[in-house]
Amino acid sequence: MERFKMVDSNEERNFMYFGPSLPTNQSDESAMEEFCRSSVTTIWHYHGGCTVGKVVDGDFRVMGVNSLRVVDGSTFSCLSGTNPQATTMMKGKSKQRQNNIITS
DSSP states (O other): OGGGEEEOTTSOEEEOOOSOOOOSSTTOHHHHHHHHHHHOOTTSOOOOSSOBTTTBOTTOBBTTOTTOBOOSGGGOSSOOSSOHHHHHHHHHHHHHHHTTOOOO
16 A cells, blocks of 8 residues: 555655645635535545435434435434444434334
């Protein structure tokens, strides 16, 4: 993995970051928007797009739709301190047990 490292400002070898740098002026909303548009890719763990209370209720039922729940990272209002896959799986299992849902 050494070939992926570079010398940083502290003269230490660290992994390279491939992507745009944060804008120097982070209070510049248009620069931050452009940074987000150019850096958000499928390698990141998305979360927060399926807002609880607006898209799903507190029991993860899709509002206005019968018999459909969304239990995935899109329902998280904040990211857990671990890989979101484990949190998502446990949340789904919890909902299965609470509602006696049987899956094969």
